[in-house]
Amino acid sequence: MHRSEVSTATEAATMPAPAAHSIAIVGSGPAGCYVAHFLRKRWPTAEIVIFDRLGLPYGLVRYGVAPDHTGTKAVARQFDRLFEQGGVRFVGGTEIGRHLTVDQLREAFDVVVLATGLSADRPLGIPGATGRPVPVVTTSTGTQPAGATVHGAALSGAALSGVYGSGRLTRLINGHPDENAEGVVFGSRVAIVGQGNVAIDLLRLLLMSPDELRGHGVADEVVNAIAAGPVRHIDIVGRSSLSRAKFDPAMISELAKIPNVRFLADHGELHDADAEPRDLAKRDVLLRLLATASHDADRTDANPGSDRTVRFHFGWVPERLEGAGSVDTLSLRGSVGSDSSLKLAVDSVLTAIGFFEAADAPLRRQSHESPDSDLEIGRLGPGLYCVGWLRRGPQGTIPANRTDAKMVADVIAAAADAGEFFPGKPGFAGLNLLPSDH
Amino acid sequence: MSTTVILYGTESGNSELVAEDLAADLGGDRDVRVYDMSDFDVADFDTDDFYLVVCSTHGDGELPGGAKPLLEALNSEQPDLSGIRYAVFGLGNSTYETYSQGSEIIDRRFTELGAERVGVYGRHDACDGSLPNDGAVEWARELLVLV
Numbered sequence A: 001m002h003r004s005e006v007s008t009a010t011e012a013a014t015m016p017a018p019a020a021h022s023i024a025i026v027g028s029g030p031a032g033c034y035v036a037h038f039l040r041k042r043w044p045t046a047e048i049v050i051f052d053r054l055g056l057p058y059g060l061v062r063y064g065v066a067p068d069h070t071g072t073k074a075v076a077r078q079f080d081r082l083f084e085q086g087g088v089r090f091v092g093g094t095e096i097g098r099h100l101t102v103d104q105l106r107e108a109f110d111v112v113v114l115a116t117g118l119s120a121d122r123p124l125g126i127p128g129a130t131g132r133p134v135p136v137v138t139t140s141t142g143t144q145p146a147g148a149t150v151h152g153a154a155l156s157g158a159a160l161s162g163v164y165g166s167g168r169l170t171r172l173i174n175g176h177p178d179e180n181a182e183g184v185v186f187g188s189r190v191a192i193v194g195q196g197n198v199a200i201d202l203l204r205l206l207l208m209s210p211d212e213l214r215g216h217g218v219a220d221e222v223v224n225a226i227a228a229g230p231v232r233h234i235d236i237v238g239r240s241s242l243s244r245a246k247f248d249p250a251m252i253s254e255l256a257k258i259p260n261v262r263f264l265a266d267h268g269e270l271h272d273a274d275a276e277p278r279d280l281a282k283r284d285v286l287l288r289l290l291a292t293a294s295h296d297a298d299r300t301d302a303n304p305g306s307d308r309t310v311r312f313h314f315g316w317v318p319e320r321l322e323g324a325g326s327v328d329t330l331s332l333r334g335s336v337g338s339d340s341s342l343k344l345a346v347d348s349v350l351t352a353i354g355f356f357e358a359a360d361a362p363l364r365r366q367s368h369e370s371p372d373s374d375l376e377i378g379r380l381g382p383g384l385y386c387v388g389w390l391r392r393g394p395q396g397t398i399p400a401n402r403t404d405a406k407m408v409a410d411v412i413a414a415a416a417d418a419g420e421f422f423p424g425k426p427g428f429a430g431l432n433l434l435p436s437d438h
Numbered sequence B: 001m002s003t004t005v006i007l008y009g010t011e012s013g014n015s016e017l018v019a020e021d022l023a024a025d026l027g028g029d030r031d032v033r034v035y036d037m038s039d040f041d042v043a044d045f046d047t048d049d050f051y052l053v054v055c056s057t058h059g060d061g062e063l064p065g066g067a068k069p070l071l072e073a074l075n076s077e078q079p080d081l082s083g084i085r086y087a088v089f090g091l092g093n094s095t096y097e098t099y100s101q102g103s104e105i106i107d108r109r110f111t112e113l114g115a116e117r118v119g120v121y122g123r124h125d126a127c128d129g130s131l132p133n134d135g136a137v138e139w140a141r142e143l144l145v146l147v
């Protein structure tokens, strides 16, 4: 052995390893995983631990994204590599705010990042449904439900059964451990309220055959609930005009591949004068769907030969649910300065109108905010950050969380460079968890 | 010495991981550098280097967010890319009619500015939920034997 080699080896052994940061991330959805990715790149030797209340990671990638969108779900394979090769530790079955507090994490880790998302279904807030509407205020970081505490306060008058939120249904369809299909009855006439991509996901899933659903791994009890209807007619309703509806054109063109469905709409609702040029793609793709699937888009009853019908309604606001015990009528009123009204006969109503922070969530962003917080950059306090839907509100796709995570990771690194925190806290070992604690 | 420059354009991160895997696999034999297209300065194109372009597709046949700054710079600065040799690996999903077209936008612009594409045009189809990485590494190994 060469002398020089010996001395290098000795030097390496006696030099203290440079201190590394310890980082706790709460929530293993895309926001949490992308933050881990960017911090890992920045600090290859940092200790990074991701906690999740559930036993399995990836949040809405696993329990929200529709099971037939395998391409989208594949980002989970990216995140797998964090845990398999990136030295990031996943601690599942550990709800922060219940099993451990944020303060305990802050004592043990140099940096704590909250990435718990927003999972409560926004209530419809009309007579016959549970919950009051959640007031919406626009903040600099996006649209945030303000008085989320009102959630769960029932309106006067009994809530009817047969009304289901999209969060609950998409969790159910994706096998979330907190959900079961007991009492879920769709019947043959379903109304979907909402015109975003999640509403279109629900529409597509309800039109899927039992075999297809099973093929995508949907549990038997859920397949049976959908097949039991069987769903024959779906009204899909939104307050916006077609050009303002939130779905992506690609979501609509995908519907054309479903066999035995006739797509309908009232002609007068398809044209609005103030459409932006970039919204025309949406109109074109919907017109194409109506034209290929239906030769008479103006008539509801023009339906010989095809099994099922889907009718799009643009510019209608839900006003009231009626029924004896279970919903049987959805009353709508025109949203654009008219006093027109419409009653739809329904067996069930599915709401896909957004998400917010549940009042009983064990970890609420608000309780970690201070005058020192700057939500624009995801900073809650010294060494404490937030990212993803918890930071921005419940809008934006998986890639939007990547952009968000990169920004927040850069902010964290800049704070470290500025000496706001130093490596030194014990990290996971400092939590003194007994194996049975989580 | 000639450098293999990997330029990735991504929106959800798959192309970034492909670029990293390519760098790790090729790095033993070559001098390899990896850039996010958002961070690459078009003034740095060098005819001594070889370029591997890894780029996904989003929207409906559009570039991923991360590739847009490079396209804008190519459009506004119109650099002369003659003498530049490159290869393309496109990511996409064949359930879209516009399969893999994002990478083709970059490819077209490179060619228009005088660069020369070599080798097989590599592609990955996400429709089955598989990761593009292994296919990309295989593609690059075969390609680089030739160049």
Ligand SMILES: Cc1cc2nc3c(=O)[nH]c(=O)nc-3n(C[C@H](O)[C@H](O)[C@H](O)COP(=O)(O)OP(=O)(O)OC[C@H]3O[C@@H](n4cnc5c(N)ncnc54)[C@H](O)[C@@H]3O)c2cc1C
Pocket: A026, A027, A028, A029, A030, A031, A032, A051, A052, A053, A054, A057, A058, A059, A060, A061, A063, A064, A065, A066, A069, A072, A094, A095, A096, A097, A115, A116, A117, A118, A119, A166, A167, A170, A198, A201, A362, A363, A387, A388, A389, A390, A395, A396, A397, A398, A399, A401
């Ligand atoms: C039904 C549905 C379908 C969607 N489909 C698509 C799609 O096809 N494509 C797309 O790009 N985007 C889609 N999105 C949007 C996408 O899912 C979100 O942008 C993204 O998941 C938000 O990421 P997040 O990490 O902020 O939150 P989440 O994904 O919600 O992750 C939060 C994580 O935190 C955990 N958690 C919560 N509280 C605690 C606690 N107290 N302690 C520990 N852990 C906790 C949760 O278990 C969860 O794992 C969809 C969203 C929904 C609701």
Ligand SMILES: Cc1cc2nc3c(=O)[nH]c(=O)nc-3n(C[C@H](O)[C@H](O)[C@H](O)COP(=O)(O)O)c2cc1C
Pocket: A071, A072, B009, B010, B011, B012, B013, B014, B015, B016, B055, B056, B057, B058, B059, B060, B061, B062, B064, B091, B092, B093, B094, B096, B097, B098, B099, B100, B101, B126
């Ligand atoms: C919203 C969205 C739109 C997409 N549009 C297309 C498309 O038009 N054509 C295509 O071939 N692939 C499309 N894809 C598939 C992506 O190109 C594919 O998932 C790729 O692996 C993503 O790579 P990235 O993570 O590097 O961005 C789309 C994916 C998403 C999520």
